Amino acid sequence: MTRPNAHPNIETLRAIYADLSRIAEHTDDDVVLHTADRGASGGPPQVVGKDAVLAHELELIRLTANTLVMEVQDITANDHFGAVLGVLRARLNGRDIGMPFCGLWRFRDGRVIEHWENAYDAAALGRFLTGEAVPAAT
Numbered sequence: 477m478t479r480p481n482a483h484p485n486i487e488t489l490r491a492i493y494a495d496l497s498r499i500a501e502h503t504d505d506d507v508v509l510h511t512a513d514r515g516a517s518g519g520p521p522q523v524v525g526k527d528a529v530l531a532h533e534l535e536l537i538r539l540t541a542n543t544l545v546m547e548v549q550d551i552t553a554n555d556h557f558g559a560v561l562g563v564l565r566a567r568l569n570g571r572d573i574g575m576p577f578c579g580l581w582r583f584r585d586g587r588v589i590e591h592w593e594n595a596y597d598a599a600a601l602g603r604f605l606t607g608e609a610v611p612a613a614t
Contacts, residue, residue, distance in 0.1 A: 485553035485583050489560050492588075493546040493579075496537060500530040503588040512577075512593035513602055529591075539605045540566035546577075557582055564595065566604070573604045 488502050509523040509532060523532045537544050548562040558581035563574050575595050582590035595601045602608075 483553050483555075484586060485555070485558050485581075486551050488583075488586070488588070489551050489553060489558050489579075489581060490548070493548045493560060493562070496533040496544070496546065497530075499533050499588075500526045503529060504584065507588055508590045510590075510592040512595040513598040536605075539568075541568055543567045553581070553583070555583065564601070568604065569607065571604065573601065575601050575604075 492499050492502055503526050505526050506524065507526055507529050509529045511519060511521060511523065511532070513519070514521045523529050543566045545565045546562055547565055548560055550561045552559050558579075560577075560579040560581070562577055562579075564577050565572070565574050567573075575597065577596065578594045580592040580594065581588055
């Protein structure tokens with residue numbers, strides 16, 4: 477739903493967080509995503525290209541057994557940048573997580589060209605996703 481007087485990039489971010497599987501609809505072909513753990517878990521510190529970014533998001537959804545919800549609390553954006561604050565929520569094997577996040581975004585001509593994932597505790601999120609430990613839900 478478009479809100480009156482909302483910047484178009486706010487609506488783009490709302491759409492992305494409502495359904496991460498549709499992120500590629502809003503990105504340039506050469507988009508760069510900086511992963512939450514910046515490669516600390518052995519994965520890539522960044523993902524490059526529309527298809528790779530979509531695959532990254534779909535893998536996150538898969539790792540949470542399709543329970544991932546990005547609970548958006550606040551969005552601000554202009555022609556160049558956007559920021560989204562919220563809580564990532566998921567349930568996996570009887571365990572719950574509520575992890576604060578801040579997604580930072582860079583735009584060109586209304587398209588996402590760069591995204592920085594920022595989880596409050598990327599290591600705890602990684603442990604949750606791999607079943608190593610149970611972080612406290614918020």
